[in-house]
Amino acid sequence: MLKQLRFKNWRSLRDVTIDLSPITVFIGANSSGKTNIVDALKFRRDINMRDLLDVVQDMGREKIISQNTIDDETLHLGFFFQETGYEFGEVLKLKIDQSFPHPVSLKYAREYFWDNIIVNSQPFIEMPSYQNYPDINISSSQNDKNLVETIANLLSRQYRYRWQILGENLSIKLKIPQDEIGNRYIMDLDGGNLLFILEMLQRHPDKENFEALIEDVSWLMPHVKGLQVYRPIHGTHTVLRISSAEFIPEYTVSAGTQRLLTMLATIYALNVPYDIRRFDEFTHGSIIPPALPGLIVIEEPDTALNPGVLQKFVELLRRYVDNPDGTRPRQIILTTHNPTFLNYFKPEEVRVVERGEDGYTTVSHVPDFVKENWLDEYALGEVWLTNLFGGTNS
Amino acid sequence: MSGIIYLIVEDATDCELIRAILSAKKISVQVKPIISPGKTGGISRLSSKIDDLIRDAKTRLKEHDCIAVLYDADQHTDPNQTHQKKIVESCKQHKIKHIPAQDEVEAWVLADSGVCKWLNQKQKNWDEARKPKDTLDTWLKNNRKPSYYSGGRQDVLKNLVGDGDKYSDSMRAALKLLEGAACLK
Numbered sequence: 001m002l003k004q005l006r007f008k009n010w011r012s013l014r015d016v017t018i019d020l021s022p023i024t025v026f027i028g029a030n031s032s033g034k035t036n037i038v039d040a041l042k043f044r045r046d047i048n049m050r051d052l053l054d055v056v057q058d059m060g061r062e063k064i065i066s067q068n069t070i071d072d073e074t075l076h077l078g079f080f081f082q083e084t085g086y087e088f089g090e091v092l093k094l095k096i097d098q099s100f101p102h103p104v105s106l107k108y109a110r111e112y113f114w115d116n117i118i119v120n121s122q123p124f125i126e127m128p129s130y131q132n133y134p135d136i137n138i139s140s141s142q143n144d145k146n147l148v149e150t151i152a153n154l155l156s157r158q159y160r161y162r163w164q165i166l167g168e169n170l171s172i173k174l175k176i177p178q179d180e181i182g183n184r185y186i187m188d189l190d191g192g193n194l195l196f197i198l199e200m201l202q203r204h205p206d207k208e209n210f211e212a213l214i215e216d217v218s219w220l221m222p223h224v225k226g227l228q229v230y231r232p233i234h235g236t237h238t239v240l241r242i243s244s245a246e247f248i249p250e251y252t253v254s255a256g257t258q259r260l261l262t263m264l265a266t267i268y269a270l271n272v273p274y275d276i277r278r279f280d281e282f283t284h285g286s287i288i289p290p291a292l293p294g295l296i297v298i299e300e301p302d303t304a305l306n307p308g309v310l311q312k313f314v315e316l317l318r319r320y321v322d323n324p325d326g327t328r329p330r331q332i333i334l335t336t337h338n339p340t341f342l343n344y345f346k347p348e349e350v351r352v353v354e355r356g357e358d359g360y361t362t363v364s365h366v367p368d369f370v371k372e373n374w375l376d377e378y379a380l381g382e383v384w385l386t387n388l389f390g391g392t393n394s
Numbered sequence: 395m396s397g398i399i400y401l402i403v404e405d406a407t408d409c410e411l412i413r414a415i416l417s418a419k420k421i422s423v424q425v426k427p428i429i430s431p432g433k434t435g436g437i438s439r440l441s442s443k444i445d446d447l448i449r450d451a452k453t454r455l456k457e458h459d460c461i462a463v464l465y466d467a468d469q470h471t472d473p474n475q476t477h478q479k480k481i482v483e484s485c486k487q488h489k490i491k492h493i494p495a496q497d498e499v500e501a502w503v504l505a506d507s508g509v510c511k512w513l514n515q516k517q518k519n520w521d522e523a524r525k526p527k528d529t530l531d532t533w534l535k536n537n538r539k540p541s542y543y544s545g546g547r548q549d550v551l552k553n554l555v556g557d558g559d560k561y562s563d564s565m566r567a568a569l570k571l572l573e574g575a576a577c578l579k
Contacts, residue, residue: 357424367450367453369449369450369453373446373449373450374431374446374450377431378431378432382431382432383431385429385431386428386429386430386431386447387426387427387428387429388428388447388450388451388453388454389454390454394406394409394426394427394429
């Protein structure tokens with residue numbers, strides 16, 4: 001499980017440590033910094049998969065560093081994990097030369113942690129142009145080399161194959177040209193590859209996941225009786241067919257149904273063994289098993305969902321996270337503005353994101369007095385609207 | 395250096411109104427609402443929760459911040475003043491400033507020269523009037539403006555010049571109270 005995030009000089013997060021739970025819900029006013037937290041996770045995942053300089057350039061190098069930085073303008077991104085019996089993590093440090101023209105000039109360093117102790121600290125080195133962020137660049141003694149390699153591999157697998165991040169603005173396509181290609185396991189930030197993931201689930205020899213997905217969608221939206229990703233033999237397009245009484249055309253599928261389907265497909269994709277030999281030419285690994293912890297990040301999941309569905313949706317999320325037999329450990333991070341949605345979470349799962357007068361973001365837990373004094377009589381969303389613990393637009 | 399006024403109110407719109415008046419008077423201070431929870435009940439809801447609200451609002455206070463309670467006096471609709479008495483008693487106990495608006499806080503808007511000019515009315519004291527909100531709404535309707543209850547409020551706030559205290563005794567008393575607050579020093 002991703003246990004803690006530590007940020008320094010990342011956008012509005014000037015110096016922030018965030019403890020995470022199996023389910024964590026970030027609430028906050030518009031522009032409070034919730035998306036900056038999600039973007040940090042996306043940034044870390046992306047630099048494992050793409051050219052680091054390109055990722056920095058794409059995000060806007062002048063936008064990723066706080067306005068008034070601390071620690072010599074070094075950007076710190078810390079990710080700390082806890083698994084059964086051990087803890088590990090890393091702090092990435094980036095120095096980006098703001099004055100240098102394209103291509104971006106940057107230096108990076110990294111610290112690896114094992115059980116909260118630094119086991120390897122790399123000095124800053126210049127980033128050679130156009131390459132992935134190196135997973136392993138070990139300048140440590142032979143004694144701890146194996147441990148550092150272990151940490152690096154654990155982290156790399158997590159970021160690359162086990163982090164699903166779904167943004168706020170989706171661009172879902174239920175009909176795509178047959179020659180289009182897309183990722184079949186990791187959902188795009190905008191959900192644009194939904195059909196590829198659904199098709200993978202549908203075609204997998206073990207039908208259990210696809211059937212369970214349909215069952216879950218139907219539980220929340222009873223008009224959905226079945227799903228089929230359909231590639232006509234002589235057709236030009238692949239389409240999603242949803243059945244209610246009969247198959248309905250893809251262009252009539254509601255925004256809420258599309259969004260729900262995308263969220264659940266994102267979660268279910270982690271339940272399928274991922275054969276990285278087939279899909280990743282650079283990795284000499286094997287199969288990523290569903291038993292490997294998975295992180296699902298969804299921005300504003302309640303958008304386009306009827307309030308009457310929200311409680312059941314949260315129940316479903318809890319079912320995915322509870323994992324009684326330990327075979328599919330999952331963690332969920334959400335953001336929301338919706339007090340009704342918030343009502344279904346426990347105060348200890350909620351983090352309050354606020355932007356101060358200085359422009360910097362703080363992240364805090366819901367204070368104890370909320371549980372002690374208010375929740376007997378009011379729902380958490382109602383107490384949030386009092387503004388007693390912040391995070392509202394008022 | 396000014397701090398933040400945490401203004402305990404029945405409804406967030408009351409806080410917006412105070413914010414607009416202070417801004418029109420060029421008093422530079424942040425006003426953040428602490429709103430009594432639930433959807434119905436108005437002042438009875440506020441008075442029943444006032445001790446809890448004050449106690450928990452105190453946890454947000456930093457240096458230079460302060461807490462005040464704003465409530466409608468409702469003298470015409472509630473002659474016994476049971477809820478108002480409870481609020482005053484709690485404020486005294488917690489050493490918190492309490493600001494009664496006669497009869498509703500909109501009475502201060504009716505006394506504002508900017509609003510009066512905009513809605514073709516004569517400036518005067520409305521502290522003794524029944525339901526100032528409804529009066530304001532009637533003014534808006536007579537001038538073919540959107541209702542105060544559906545979109546007209548924003549236009550009203552834009553037209554405030556913040557001089558209602560020339561006529562309104564309750565507004566003058568409220569401003570005097572706020573001026574003495576730590577968050578405005």
